[in-house]
Amino acid sequence: MPSNVFGKALQCCCTSPVTGFYRDGYCRTGPDDVGLHTVCALVIAEFLHFSKSRGNDLITLHPEYGFPGLKPGDKWCLCVRRWAEAFEASVAPKVCLEATHISALEFIDLEDLKQHAAE
16 A cells, blocks of 8 residues: 555545545556546635636536536545645645645645645
C-alpha cells in the first residue's frame, strides 16, 4: 500500500461515491494518472463551482462514465494541481490527510495541507 503525507499506510478516501483514479476508493497514483489524483478532499460548493469554472465540472451527473456528480460534503480524490490552484484562490476544500498520497507533497506544503485538515 502506498504512503500518506505522514509516511504511514494510505487510508481509503471514499467508497460512496467510489473515488480515486483507479476507482478503488484510494487516492493512489500511477503512470497512467496524468492528473495526479492524490488529494482526498471533503468538497465544498465554492470549490465545485471554482473547478467547473476551470473546465472540470464535478457537479453534473455523467452515468455513461459511472460518475454520480458531487455535492458539498462528498469526499473525492482531487488532482493535486487543482487543489493547489484552489488554495491560491482561497477556495480549497478541507483535506483528509491520512487518505492523501505522499506524492502530493511534491506540489503542496504539508503545513498548508495541515491548515486545511478535515480531521
